[in-house]
Amino acid sequence: MTATTTVGEPVASAPVGRSPRGFDWSMxxxxxxxxxxxxxxxxxxxxxxxxxxxxxxxxxxxxxxxxAYGRPRYWQALVNTVVMGAGTALLSALLAVxxxxxxxxxxxxxxxxxxxxxxxxxxxPPYLAAVGWVLLAGPNSGWLNRAWMWATGSSQGIFNIYSLxxxxxxxxxxxFFFIFVxxxxxxxxxxxxxxxxxxxxxxxxxxxxxxxxxxxxMPAILGGLIIIFLQSIALFAVPAIIAIPARYPVVxxxxxEFFSNNRVDLAxxxxxxxxxxxxAMLGIQRWLLARxxxxxxxxxxxxxxxxxxxxxxxxxxxxxxxxxxxxxxMPLVVLVQAAFSKAWGRGFALDNxxxxxxxxxxFEHQGAVPALVxxxxxxxxxxxxxxxxxxxxxYMVKRNLVRGGQALAFLCMAPFxxxxxxxxxxxxxxxxxxxxxxxxxxxxxxxxxxTRLLPIAYQNSSAGITSIHIEMEEAVRILGGGxxxxxxxxxxxxxxxxxxxxxxxxxxxxxQELSTAIFLSGPNNRVLSVLIFDFSEExxxxxxxxxxxxxxxxxxxxxxIGFRIVGRDxxxxxx
Amino acid sequence: xxxxxxxxxxxxxxxxxxxxxxxxEIRDGEFLSLLGPSGCGKTTTLRMIAGFIDPTSGTIDxxxxxxSSPQGSLPPEKRGMSMIFQSYAIWPNMTVAENVGFGLExxxxxREEARRQVADVLDVVKMGHxxxxxxxxLSGGQQQRVALARAIxxxxxxxxxxxxxxxxxxxxREEMRFEIRRLHEQIRITTVYVxxxxxxxxxxxxxxxxxxxxxIEQVDAPYVVYTRPKTxxxxxxxxxxxxVTGRREAGAxxxxxxxxxxxxxxxxxxxxxxxxFSVRPQSLxxxxxxxxxxxxxxxxxxxxxxxxxxxxxxxxxxxxGAVGDLKVSAPPSEVFEVGSHAVLALDPTQMVALD
Numbered sequence: 007m008t009a010t011t012t013v014g015e016p017v018a019s020a021p022v023g024r025s026p027r028g029f030d031w032s033m034x035x036x037x038x039x040x041x042x043x044x045x046x047x048x049x050x051x052x053x054x055x056x057x058x059x060x061x062x063x064x065x066x067x068x069x070x071x072x073x074a075y076g077r078p079r080y081w082q083a084l085v086n087t088v089v090m091g092a093g094t095a096l097l098s099a100l101l102a103v104x105x106x107x108x109x110x111x112x113x114x115x116x117x118x119x120x121x122x123x124x125x126x127x128x129x130x131p132p133y134l135a136a137v138g139w140v141l142l143a144g145p146n147s148g149w150l151n152r153a154w155m156w157a158t159g160s161s162q163g164i165f166n167i168y169s170l171x172x173x174x175x176x177x178x179x180x181x182f183f184f185i186f187v188x189x190x191x192x193x194x195x196x197x198x199x200x201x202x203x204x205x206x207x208x209x210x211x212x213x214x215x216x217x218x219x220x221x222x223x224m225p226a227i228l229g230g231l232i233i234i235f236l237q238s239i240a241l242f243a244v245p246a247i248i249a250i251p252a253r254y255p256v257v258x259x260x261x262x263e264f265f266s267n268n269r270v271d272l273a274x275x276x277x278x279x280x281x282x283x284x285x286a287m288l289g290i291q292r293w294l295l296a297r298x299x300x301x302x303x304x305x306x307x308x309x310x311x312x313x314x315x316x317x318x319x320x321x322x323x324x325x326x327x328x329x330x331x332x333x334x335x336m337p338l339v340v341l342v343q344a345a346f347s348k349a350w351g352r353g354f355a356l357d358n359x360x361x362x363x364x365x366x367x368x369f370e371h372q373g374a375v376p377a378l379v380x381x382x383x384x385x386x387x388x389x390x391x392x393x394x395x396x397x398x399x400x401y402m403v404k405r406n407l408v409r410g411g412q413a414l415a416f417l418c419m420a421p422f423x424x425x426x427x428x429x430x431x432x433x434x435x436x437x438x439x440x441x442x443x444x445x446x447x448x449x450x451x452x453x454x455x456x457t458r459l460l461p462i463a464y465q466n467s468s469a470g471i472t473s474i475h476i477e478m479e480e481a482v483r484i485l486g487g488g489x490x491x492x493x494x495x496x497x498x499x500x501x502x503x504x505x506x507x508x509x510x511x512x513x514x515x516x517x518q519e520l521s522t523a524i525f526l527s528g529p530n531n532r533v534l535s536v537l538i539f540d541f542s543e544e545x546x547x548x549x550x551x552x553x554x555x556x557x558x559x560x561x562x563x564x565x566x567i568g569f570r571i572v573g574r575d576x577x578x579x580x581x
Numbered sequence: 582x583x584x585x586x587x588x589x590x591x592x593x594x595x596x597x598x599x600x601x602x603x604x605x606e607i608r609d610g611e612f613l614s615l616l617g618p619s620g621c622g623k624t625t626t627l628r629m630i631a632g633f634i635d636p637t638s639g640t641i642d643x644x645x646x647x648x649s650s651p652q653g654s655l656p657p658e659k660r661g662m663s664m665i666f667q668s669y670a671i672w673p674n675m676t677v678a679e680n681v682g683f684g685l686e687x688x689x690x691x692r693e694e695a696r697r698q699v700a701d702v703l704d705v706v707k708m709g710h711x712x713x714x715x716x717x718x719l720s721g722g723q724q725q726r727v728a729l730a731r732a733i734x735x736x737x738x739x740x741x742x743x744x745x746x747x748x749x750x751x752x753x754r755e756e757m758r759f760e761i762r763r764l765h766e767q768i769r770i771t772t773v774y775v776x777x778x779x780x781x782x783x784x785x786x787x788x789x790x791x792x793x794x795x796x797i798e799q800v801d802a803p804y805v806v807y808t809r810p811k812t813x814x815x816x817x818x819x820x821x822x823x824x825v826t827g828r829r830e831a832g833a834x835x836x837x838x839x840x841x842x843x844x845x846x847x848x849x850x851x852x853x854x855x856x857x858f859s860v861r862p863q864s865l866x867x868x869x870x871x872x873x874x875x876x877x878x879x880x881x882x883x884x885x886x887x888x889x890x891x892x893x894x895x896x897x898x899x900x901x902g903a904v905g906d907l908k909v910s911a912p913p914s915e916v917f918e919v920g921s922h923a924v925l926a927l928d929p930t931q932m933v934a935l936d
Contacts, residue, residue, distance in 0.1 A: 477670035483657040484631055484664040485684035485735060495683075499674040 036408040039399055043417040046457045050432030051424065057435045058274035070275035074264070083255040084279060087239050090173055090256060094238040095231040097178035101329055102185035103227060108322045110193040112313045120326045127333035128183035129561055131518040131535065132176070133243035134554040137542055138337025139176050140247065141344060143167040147351055149340055168252040176248065177238045179333035184237070185230035192226035193219075198311040225294050232291040236284050240425030242521035243535075247542055258427050258521070265525055270435055277428040285423045345551035367552045373529075373537060378556055381534040384448065385516035388455035389463075389509050395456070396463035397471075397505075401497075404471045405479075415464070422461035426521035429458055434525050446528025454522050459512045466508035470501050507572040514561055583738040583771050584609055585630065589639035592625050599625040601795035602639070607739075610769040612762075613800075614782035617792035618818065623775045624743060626792070630773060631664055631741050632657035643738065663737035665745045669728045671716040677703070677727050678712040684735035702734040705764070722753045729761070733768060740772045746781060758784045779819045783807070791815045813935045816859035823865075823907045825932075826857045838903025839880045839927070847930040857935050862910035864931035867896055867917055868924045877926040884917045898925050 061067040075081060102124075108114040109121055143150050143165035151163020166172065196219055204214045242258045249256050257280050264273040315322060344350035345363060352358045367374045399418055403411035421429065433454045438445035474497055482492035520535040527536045534557050541550035585607040592600040600622040607613050615623035628634045630641055632654055641649040648655045663684065672680055678699050685695040703709045706726040716724055725745065732740055745761075746754045762785045765772060776782050782789045783803040790800040791814070799811045810816035813824065827834030833842045834856065843850065850856060871879040885906060886897035896909040896917065907925065917923055 475668050475670060477666040477668045478672060480631075480633060480657070481664070481666060481670035481672070481731075482683070483633075484660070484662055484741075485731070486658050486661070486687040487683075488656075488658050491687070496672050496674065500672075 032408045035402070036410060036414070039395070039402075039414055040417075042395065043414060046453055047417050047420055047460070050429065050436045050454075050457070051420070053436035054274050054277065054428065054432035057271050058278060060271070070271045071278075074272045074276040079255065080260060080276070083257055083260040086170075086254055087256040087258075087280075088283075090170065090177075090245075090254075091235040091239040093170070093174040094177040094181060095235040097174055098182035098185050098234045099227060099231055101178060102182040102230070103189055104322070105182075105326055105329060106186050106189035106193060108326060110190045112315050112319065112322065114315060114319045114322045114326065116323060116326070120323075120330065123326075123330035123334050124183055124186050125565075127180060127330075129514065129565065130180070130334065130337065130558065131243075131520070131554075132180045132241060133247060133520055133535065133539055133542065134341065134558070135180050135333075135337050136176050136244045136247040137547060137550060137554070138341050139167050139172070141340040141350060141547060142336055143172065168248060170252070170254055172252065173244060173248050173254065175332075176244050177241065179329075180244075181234045181237050182329075182333075184233045185227060188226040188230035188233075189223055192223040196222050229291050229295050232287050232294075236287055236425075239280065239283070240427065240521065242427045242524060243539060246539070258425075261427055261431070262524075265431070265434075270431065273431050274435060277425075277431055280425060281423070281428055284425060288423055341551040341554060344548045345555055347548060350547055350551075363548045363552045367549055367556075371549075373532060374534075374553060377532050377534045377537045378553075378560075380448070380531065381517050381557070382560065384452050384455060384533060385513050385519075387452050388459060388516045389512040391452070391456045392459045392463035392512055393467065393505065393509055396460060396467040397501075400464060400467040400471050401493075404468065405476065415468070418464035419461050421457050424458075426458055426519065427525070430454060430522045430525040433457075433522075438526075445526070446530055448531050450526050451523055451531050451533065454526055455516045455519060458519065458522050459516055462512055462515075463508060466504065466511065470504040470508070471497075473504070474500050503572055507568060510564055510568040510572075513564060517561060517564075518557065583643050585739055585771065585773070586642050587626070587630075587639065588642070590626065590629065590636050590641060591638045592622075592629060592634060593637045598795050600629070600636075603792075603795075603797055605790060605797060605800065607771060607773060610771055612765050612772045612774065612785060612787045614774045614776060614786040614789045615792055616776055616779060616782040616789050616818075619777055621792040622795040623777075623792050627741055627743055627773060627775045630739070631662060632660050660739075661737060662739045662741060663732040663735055664741040664743065665728045665732050667744045667747060669724045669745075669748075671719075671724050671727050671731075673716050676713050676715055677708060677719070680716070680727055681731045681734055684731065688735065698734055699730075702730045705733075705767070706730045706760075721749050722757065725749065725757060726760075729764065733764070733770065737770060740770045742772065742774045744776055745774075746776070746778070754778075754781070761785050783819075791818060793818070809933055810859055811936055813857065813859070816933065816935060820861060821908060822859045822861050824857055824859060824935075825905075825907070826855055829854050829856075837905050838882065838900030839878070841878060841927075841929050845878065845929040846932065846934075851934055851936075858932040859935055860907075860927070860932045862895070862908040864928060865898075865907065865909040866926040867898060867909055867911055867915065868926050871924050874924055874926040877928045880925040880927055881922070882925060883922045884919055887917070887919055889913070898923070900925065 058070050059066055059068065061069060105120065105124065109117045114120075140148070142148050143163075145151065145166045145168065146155075146163045148163065148165060148167065150165050154160065154164050155162070167176070200222070201214050201218055204218045205211075209217060239257065242262070245256045245259045246262065249259055257276070261273050261277055264270075264276060340350070343354060346360065347353075347358045348360045348362070349358070396418055399411070399414045402408045403415045408414075424432070433450060434445070437450055437453075444450040478496050478500070479489075479492040482496055483489070487495065518535055519533075520539060523533050523536050524539065527533065534553060538550055538553050538557070541547075541553065587603050587605040590600055590603040590605075591598060603622075603626060615626060617623045625634060629636055629649055632649065635654045636649055636651055638651055640647050643660075648660060672683075675683070681702060682695050682699045685698060690698070700709065700712070703712055706729050708723065708726050708730060711719065711723065716727065719727065728745065742761075746757050749757060758781055761774075765785070774782070774785060786803055788800055788802055789806050791798045791806065793814045799806060799815045801809070806815065807819055810819065810822075816822050816824070825836050827836045827841065829835075832844075833840050834850075866875075866877070867884065868874050868879070871881075880900045882898055882900040882903065884896055885899045888895040891913070893913065894911040894915065896911060897906045898909050899906045909925065911917075
């Protein structure tokens, strides 16, 4: 709080006011940031809701809701979405919990490698994984089906990726990362002493696992399940590639249908339940994690002993490798094969080898290289903007420099509850029509990305500033340096590393973001993810594989730089 | 000649008065401790002197110039003070020499001159050989010395210390206590030292201000605060003591289990009917019989409990016919069995009447 009041009558010794008769700059700064947040966070959400309750004549109406839910088909999509989300969450837990335990608490070989594979599974964008799985398990023509037919002489394959189970497998293999990170963080905090205490009282290893360890990490697992459920129901790309041919409509595909019929009002009305589910589930998650039982795990860990698995360690390693193969290696291999093949279906033959698609994408296709450049530039700017905004606000809030800072902090975190595709509808409703008419511009994409990633930026900035003891700054000030000297000489140098990490954590998803971009993009602002998606609709899998390869190479380079500067663990820590 | 003057200093947080109408004068070159339990307002007072917190009423002036008042305060960076923080606040991104030289750099001291002063002060705190290390490579005690050097190299008008030893282990704490006092003898900077540890305050200070619930209870030299506490709180907070209450009756005071004639007390007693005294366990003795009471008042009774602490015995003595017990400290050679009958030798001049 800067006290800025006028100084009284100067008597023998006048108090030296902080800013005598001064103007309260802090209010101006607050107003500036409040305005920015209103433009990029509040207004799009407001317009989304507004659009859903206003009739063409301008009056208030619930007509849009009646129409958006008027047909059983639309209801079915909502039910389908919940089923898909629940299935994905369960599969993710089955994949991730044993892996997390094996990586943190056992002597399984190759633990570092498996961790890297889990990260890789998350870094591969879901739309690329989906296309990889189309090539692997497309009905009859997919590699796995052809292998089956070759091995059994059957005339039909056994896998059909265009199905509910296909959807769940692809999403689960991508999203299990979250439960892995949550569970391993929790396991790292359960000290062996807690288990020893149970052993001393006569409990065997199995009893201990089920009565002590599992309950202690349960909130983390449940929290992870909720996050995965929410991520999967908000995903646009995988359903668009898989669910439409599978005739399994979900909310995001239904939204696309409304949107392409130019019914933004219906899309807005239709998206509200998804928004409400998200908000409710995140509320439950916070409640779960804040409960008393979890605070034990929040305490200081103490020593952890490694469980010796004996020969079982190889069984565990085999399981881990299988998960890694399904989530990373198999999709990547078939995509790489496609990128270098005249036609992917002709297989791994020498005469099928070609550099034609690479040449086409890099030198002939008019849109590919610009889209690549745009992806990098937009993501860089968005990451920079989100981080700058978040840092300044987090600093003001943590150091109590402005009144009402908590309101700014809340707005920074608000986009967390908004699925990307719904945010895009809000942005479209707010800024696509005149007078701004920003549809199809770089501006609207960059700003939407900034908004979407603002919560990650804020969390990281806030954590970074909290980690710097306020006395570090006070020591500068008592020695005669002003606040800006303190920021320049102490805060900034100390934050540097964590800021690099935060920038990468924002840049990578921004570079791959599809669901926010898809409704906002036109020919002049098309980013790589949208182009990849277009190619998938046209079935140009070989060229798509080349584009996807480019995107992955960029991502891997950036993440590798992050490993170098910030250390290997920064993406596997719980944010 | 900096004299720091707190006048009616008050700081409220909501309806809670963390610091409540404090008047205090810190003399030039003096080492003054603010001593009190946690939450007594001592750190808030220190942070107001530093300029990190504004008072809600009252003023702070230095040499007659008002630095803090509810109407506005001079920011910390313009006060020419320096401070040692509880967390040390050594900047991890700078070497020891850079940390220490920072204040000189801000004061635009020429580079060569600054380098010389940094080297000198590092020698004073015995850290010269570690000038190029980074703080992460230093032990807690070494970081503490860096913080000291950084604070004194700028020759501050006032040096503020906020529980600087609370993060050190016991041995180091004792060593640093004398170190701080030695430095003060050497440089004589006006110093305000916040601590909750009475031994620390006794060892370092010229005067101690004992704080409780936002108010100052007593300001005096360590010896006076210990031997002549003014209030029950001060007597109980500094050292161990017995509280005994006497009721006036015909030229004497009747206590629980014994009577003392009024003329045996050191000075005039307060006029009230009931008077509470503090009497230190060290000023009491246990003897075999009245003859060995050395002219002190003999009180018959028995030993009800004892603890041997190596350097001394802690006896619990109950006068005959009394309800309460008295703590008595005795040298290791004076051995009495629990349950044995003995005599307590009480010197009434050592009893301090409390407000």
